[in-house]
Amino acid sequence: MLNKRKEMTSGNLAFAEAMRQVNPDVVAAYPITPSTEIPVKFAEFVANGMVDSEYVAVESEHSAITACVGASVSGARVMTASSANGVALMHEIFPIAASFRAPIIFGLVNRSLGAPVNIHCDHSDSMPERDSGWIQIYCEDAQEVYDSVLLAVRLAEHEDVLTPVFVCQDGFITSHCYEPVELLSDEAVKKFVGERKAKYPLLDVDNPVSYGSFTMSEYYFEIKRTQIEGMNNVPRVYKDLTKELAEYTGREYPALDAYRAEDAEYLIVIMSSATGVVKDVVDEMRERGIKAGCLRVRFFRPFPAEELKKLAKGKKGVAVLDRSASIGGTAPLAAEVKSALYGLSKRVPLQEYLFGLGGRDLYPRDAEKVFSGLMENDYSDTARYIGLLEKDEENGGN
Amino acid sequence: MSKPKCWQDVPPATIAWGASALDVETGLWRSMRPVLDQNKCISCLKCWLQCPDSSIKTSEEGRVCGINMFFCKGCGVCAQVCPVNAISMHQEADFTNEKREHGEDPGRVAGHVK
Amino acid sequence: MAGIDLKELTKKQNPLTEGHRMCPGCGAPTAVRQALMAVEDPVVVVGATGCLEVSTTVYPYSAWRVPFMHVAFENAGAGISGVEAAHRVLSRKGVAREKIKFVAFGGDGGTYDIGLQSLSGALERGHDFTYICYNNQGYMNTGAQRSSATPISANATTSPAGSVIPGKLQRAKNLTEIVTAHDIPYVAQTTLHDPMDLIAKVKRAVETPGPAFVNVLVPCPLFWKIDSADQMKVCKLAAESRFWPVYEVTEGKHVLSYKPKNPVPLEDFLRVQGRYSHLFKKGRERMDLVAQGQADVDREWERLLKKCAG
Numbered sequence: 001m002l003n004k005r006k007e008m009t010s011g012n013l014a015f016a017e018a019m020r021q022v023n024p025d026v027v028a029a030y031p032i033t034p035s036t037e038i039p040v041k042f043a044e045f046v047a048n049g050m051v052d053s054e055y056v057a058v059e060s061e062h063s064a065i066t067a068c069v070g071a072s073v074s075g076a077r078v079m080t081a082s083s084a085n086g087v088a089l090m091h092e093i094f095p096i097a098a099s100f101r102a103p104i105i106f107g108l109v110n111r112s113l114g115a116p117v118n119i120h121c122d123h124s125d126s127m128p129e130r131d132s133g134w135i136q137i138y139c140e141d142a143q144e145v146y147d148s149v150l151l152a153v154r155l156a157e158h159e160d161v162l163t164p165v166f167v168c169q170d171g172f173i174t175s176h177c178y179e180p181v182e183l184l185s186d187e188a189v190k191k192f193v194g195e196r197k198a199k200y201p202l203l204d205v206d207n208p209v210s211y212g213s214f215t216m217s218e219y220y221f222e223i224k225r226t227q228i229e230g231m232n233n234v235p236r237v238y239k240d241l242t243k244e245l246a247e248y249t250g251r252e253y254p255a256l257d258a259y260r261a262e263d264a265e266y267l268i269v270i271m272s273s274a275t276g277v278v279k280d281v282v283d284e285m286r287e288r289g290i291k292a293g294c295l296r297v298r299f300f301r302p303f304p305a306e307e308l309k310k311l312a313k314g315k316k317g318v319a320v321l322d323r324s325a326s327i328g329g330t331a332p333l334a335a336e337v338k339s340a341l342y343g344l345s346k347r348v349p350l351q352e353y354l355f356g357l358g359g360r361d362l363y364p365r366d367a368e369k370v371f372s373g374l375m376e377n378d379y380s381d382t383a384r385y386i387g388l389l390e391k392d393e394e395n396g397g398n
Numbered sequence: 399m400s401k402p403k404c405w406q407d408v409p410p411a412t413i414a415w416g417a418s419a420l421d422v423e424t425g426l427w428r429s430m431r432p433v434l435d436q437n438k439c440i441s442c443l444k445c446w447l448q449c450p451d452s453s454i455k456t457s458e459e460g461r462v463c464g465i466n467m468f469f470c471k472g473c474g475v476c477a478q479v480c481p482v483n484a485i486s487m488h489q490e491a492d493f494t495n496e497k498r499e500h501g502e503d504p505g506r507v508a509g510h511v512k
Numbered sequence: 513m514a515g516i517d518l519k520e521l522t523k524k525q526n527p528l529t530e531g532h533r534m535c536p537g538c539g540a541p542t543a544v545r546q547a548l549m550a551v552e553d554p555v556v557v558v559g560a561t562g563c564l565e566v567s568t569t570v571y572p573y574s575a576w577r578v579p580f581m582h583v584a585f586e587n588a589g590a591g592i593s594g595v596e597a598a599h600r601v602l603s604r605k606g607v608a609r610e611k612i613k614f615v616a617f618g619g620d621g622g623t624y625d626i627g628l629q630s631l632s633g634a635l636e637r638g639h640d641f642t643y644i645c646y647n648n649q650g651y652m653n654t655g656a657q658r659s660s661a662t663p664i665s666a667n668a669t670t671s672p673a674g675s676v677i678p679g680k681l682q683r684a685k686n687l688t689e690i691v692t693a694h695d696i697p698y699v700a701q702t703t704l705h706d707p708m709d710l711i712a713k714v715k716r717a718v719e720t721p722g723p724a725f726v727n728v729l730v731p732c733p734l735f736w737k738i739d740s741a742d743q744m745k746v747c748k749l750a751a752e753s754r755f756w757p758v759y760e761v762t763e764g765k766h767v768l769s770y771k772p773k774n775p776v777p778l779e780d781f782l783r784v785q786g787r788y789s790h791l792f793k794k795g796r797e798r799m800d801l802v803a804q805g806q807a808d809v810d811r812e813w814e815r816l817l818k819k820c821a822g
C-alpha cells in the first residue's frame with residue numbers, strides 16, 4: 001500500500017497533489033499570484049473527474065473564505081489557497097472561521113503585502129493573521145508542504161482541536177521551484193486522513209443549530225476561552241499525528257525544528273525556506289570549529305515557547321531573523337522569541353534582524369555576518385537590516 | 399434550557415440550539431395588550447398571518463383561539479388588520495395582578511441587565 | 513392564491529419561533545414567517561448581519577427552528593453558496609438529506625450595498641437557492657442611515673433633511689432589475705400588502721431549481737415614522753401608488769401581479785410617513801420634490817409595463 005513515488009514538483013503542485021489525494025468535499029478559491037496554481041490545478045482535477053469535490057469558482061477572496069466557512073460548518077471537508085492581498089481581503093472572516101471551529105485547510109503562499117505591489121515572498125500577509133485564531137504552520141520546502149497538508153487535515157478536524165490551519169510556504173521560492181518530492185499512494189493518504197465526522201453540521205435539519213449568534217459581554221469571553229482551549233490542545237494532538245504519519249513517510253516534523261542546536265553556543269532563529277541557507281552556514285562554521293546552530297520555527301501558532309526556551313537556555317548569543325516588520329514595534333518572530341526567553345533566570349543576549357522583505361534573498365555571507373556579530377558580542381537595542389541598500393557604503397551595500 | 403454557568407459549559411462554535419428562544423418572555427415588553435372577543439371573531443386568520451411574534455393561537459381545526467401573552471409585545475398589528483374589530487387594545491397596567499402564562503422567572507432572561 | 517390553504521398552514525411549525533427580540537410591530541419577522549410558511553422541504557437559512565440576524569440569535573438563545581448561519585454583513589450570497597455546494601457533495605455521499613432548500617435573508621444594506629458583489633457572484637454561479645431581501649430602505653440596525661435602496665427625498669440620518677438639503681438627493685437603485693439582468697429563473701418583488709402574494713412567490717422561488725430572488729418591501733416603523741400597527745396600510749399604499757410595483761419575472765418574462773384599479777397619488781404614500789414630513793411643512797412645502805417623485809414613479813411604471821408587454 002505504501003507504494004511511494006518520487007516526483008519533480010513544486011510547492012504549489014505538491015499542495016495540489018495532496019488535495020487531490022485528500023479529495024476534499026468543497027474547494028472555494030480565487031486566483032492570486034503566487035498561489036494561483038493550486039486552484040487552477042485543482043479545477044483541472046475536478047474537470048477530469050479525478051476527485052469527488054465541488055469546486056466553487058467565487059468572485060473574490062472574501063467570498064472564497066465565506067463559502068469555505070459555509071461548507072465547513074455544513075459538515076464538509078474544505079480546502080482553499082491564497083496569498084498577500086487575497087489573504088488581507090479575507091481577514092474579516094478568519095476569526096469567524098476559527099470561532100465556528102471550522103477545520104478549513106488553507107494553502108497560504110506567502111507574498112508581501114502592497115504597497116508597492118510586489119509578488120515575491122515575505123511574511124507580511126500571514127503575520128497579521130497570527131491573532132485570528134488559526135493554527136499556522138510554516139514549511140521549509142515542497143516535501144514539507146505535502147506532508148503538512150496531510151497532517152493539517154487530521155489536526156484541524158481532531159475533536160479536541162477543531163481549528164482551521166494555514167499551511168504556509170514561501171512564494172516562488174518554495175511554491176514555484178521544482179525539487180524531488182516523495183508522494184504517498186492514494187490509498188495510503190486515504191487511510192491516513194479518513195473521513196470528516198462533523199459534530200454539529202448545519203445540514204442536520206433534524207437537529208437544528210444556529211451558528212454565528214449575537215453575543216455581548218455575557219458570553220463572548222467564554223466562547224473565546226473555548227477557542228484557546230482548542231489551540232492549547234494542538235501540541236499534544238500534533239505529537240501523535242506526526243509520529244503516525246512518519247510510519248508512512250519516515251519523516252517526523254517537530255513544532256520547532258532544531259538543527260545542531262543542542263550543543264550550539266550561537267543560534268539563529270528563523271522560519272520557512274531561508275532556513276536552508278542558515279543550515280549550510282552552520283555546517284561550514286562547525287567545520288571551522290565554531291559551535292553554531294539553527295532553530296526553525298515551524299508552528300508559529302501555537303508558538304513552541306517551551307521548546308524554544310529549553311533549546312536557547314545557556315547560549316552565548318541568539319539572533320532572530322524576521323521576514324516581516326511590525327513597523328513601530330518588535331517584529332513578530334522576535335517578539336515571540338523574546339517573550340519565550342523571559343522565563344530564563346539567566347538572560348540570553350539577543351539581536352533582532354529584518355531580512356528578505358519583498359523577496360530579497362538571504363545569502364550565506366549574510367548568515368555568516370550574523371553569527372560573527374554574536375561571536376563579537378556586537379549587539380544593538382534596535383533591529384538591524386540584512387541586505388538593505390544603505391547610504392553609508394562602508395556599513396551596508398552589497 | 400438552562401444558561402451556561404462557566405466557559406466549559408458553553409456550547410462549541412458559537413452554536414445556539416434551534417428554537418431555544420421559546421424560553422424568552424418577550425411579553426414583558428408589552429405596554430398595550432390585545433384582547434380577543436371570540437364572539438366577534440370570524441377566524442379569517444389575518445391576525446395570525448400578520449402577527450410579527452407568532453402570538454396568535456390557533457386550534458387544531460385552524461381557528462383563532464387566543465393570544466399568547468408570554469410572547470405578545472403588544473404592537474397592535476392584529477387589532478389593526480382585523481376586519482371585524484374582534485381585537486381591542488388595552489393598557490397593560492390594567493392587568494398587573496394577573497399570573498403570567500408560561501410561569502418563567504423573567505430574571506433568568508434579563509438577569510444580567512441591571 | 514391557488515394551492516395554499518391557510519388553515520392547513522396553521523398546523524405547520526414556523527421556522528422562526530416566537531421569543532425573538534425584533535421591535536414590536538417590525539415587519540421583518542412577519543415577512544420571514546410568511547415567506548417560509550408554505551415551503552414544504554426542510555430549509556437551511558443563511559442571514560446577513562442586520563436587525564433580523566441580531567434579534568433572532570441573542571446568545572444562548574436562537575429563534576430559528578431550522579438550521580441557521582450568520583457569517584458577516586456582506587457575504588450571505590457567498591455563505592449560502594458554500595452551504596449549497598457542501599450539500600451537493602454530502603447528499604451524494606448519503607451524509608446529508610437529499611431534499612433541502614436554501615434560503616438567504618438580507619436587509620437592503622446587506623443586499624443593495626455591501627453584499628451586492630457576493631449576491632451577484634452566487635446568482636451568476638447558479639447555486640440552487642432563494643435570496644430574500646427584506647427591504648426597509650435603509651440601515652436600521654445602526655439607526656436609519658441611507659442606503660442605495662433609500663428613496664429620493666427621504667429623511668435618513670446620513671441624508672438628513674436640513675435647512676439646505678431636503679433629505680436624500682439620489683434615487684433608489686432598482687435592484688430587482690439588476691438581479692433580473694443576471695438572467696436567473698425567477699425574480700419577484702412584493703410587499704406585505706397581500707400575504708398570499710408573498711407566501712406564493714417565495715414558495716415558487718424556492719421550488720424553482722437554480723437561483724431565485726424576492727425583494728420584499730418591509731416597513732421599519734422607526735425609520736418610516738409610522739405607527740407600527742399601520743404598517744399593512746402603508747404597504748398597501750406603496751403598491752397602490754405604484755411606488756413599489758408588485759410583479760414577477762419568470763424565465764425573463766415580466767408579469768404584473770397586482771395592477772391597481774385606481775392608483776393613488778404618490779403623495780398619499782409619502783404623507784403618512786414621518787420620514788417625508790419635511791416635504792409638507794407648512795410654509796416650506798416642497799411640492800416640487802413630490803411632483804418629481806411622482807414623475808419618477810410614472811416613468812418607472814411605464815418602463816415596467818413595456819417589459820410586461822414585451
